[in-house]
Amino acid sequence: MDFPPYQNIPPMHSNLELREGDLTSSVSPVLASASNTLTSGVVRYSIFRARANRDVTRVQTRCRGTAAGATPTLCRVGLCSVDFDPVTGLPVYSRLAQTVNDPAMWAATFTTYDRSLQGTTRLIAGRWYATAAICVTAAAEPVLYGQGGGLVVSFPQSGNGQAQTGQTDIPASYSPPTVPDASVGAPWAGLY
Numbered sequence: 001m002d003f004p005p006y007q008n009i010p011p012m013h014s015n016l017e018l019r020e021g022d023l024t025s026s027v028s029p030v031l032a033s034a035s036n037t038l039t040s041g042v043v044r045y046s047i048f049r050a051r052a053n054r055d056v057t058r059v060q061t062r063c064r065g066t067a068a069g070a071t072p073t074l075c076r077v078g079l080c081s082v083d084f085d086p087v088t089g090l091p092v093y094s095r096l097a098q099t100v101n102d103p104a105m106w107a108a109t110f111t112t113y114d115r116s117l118q119g120t121t122r123l124i125a126g127r128w129y130a131t132a133a134i135c136v137t138a139a140a141e142p143v144l145y146g147q148g149g150g151l152v153v154s155f156p157q158s159g160n161g162q163a164q165t166g167q168t169d170i171p172a173s174y175s176p177p178t179v180p181d182a183s184v185g186a187p188w189a190g191l192y
Contacts, residue, residue: 035145037142038135038187039163040137043167045163046186046189047130050123050125050127054122059077061144064110064143065110067107074134076105076133076134077099078131080095082128091128091176094173095170095171097119131187134169
């Protein structure tokens with residue numbers, strides 16, 4: 001296996017392509033029992049590594065005990081490729097596909113939301129990817145199933161989540177200034 005330059009331990013869970021039936025998962029279903037609150041205007045990335053070539057056209061997320069309040073301005077999930085800067089080793093996210101804006105997504109508690117991605121994306125075995133989720137709202141923010149912060153599963157001294165603040169949508173690309181932060185949990189998303 002090849003690892004990003006700063007990585008010195010093998011990946012364990014969330015960076016592998018895991019299946020729940022025929023679903024490719026960004027976070028191990030075993031680890032996806034924690035709560036992940038989507039903060040308004042913050043894109044939450046969840047990194048994984050594909051183990052097989054496969055085409056994906058749909059994405060699933062699961063709302064926990066708090067739904068999005070009122071009607072959000074934006075609710076969207078995206079799929080990004082993840083490359084690593086050859087000098088710094090930091091991840092670079094590039095959006096490949098996303099769902100249409102759906103303010104009804106995450107409107108009910110304990111519900112699975114299944115949405116189409118705009119187009120088909122081919123996952124390539126061994127490549128790194130990330131799902132991205134954002135909700136822009138002035139009311140209650142939804143809580144999704146996922147991996148809680150503080151678990152070291154993808155990167156040494158960090159978790160597999162990354163947060164990008166000050167956003168009104170999922171950007172076309174993002175180059176964070178630091179490695180993924182262990183305090184940032186990773187929302188669960190299934191791709192198929």
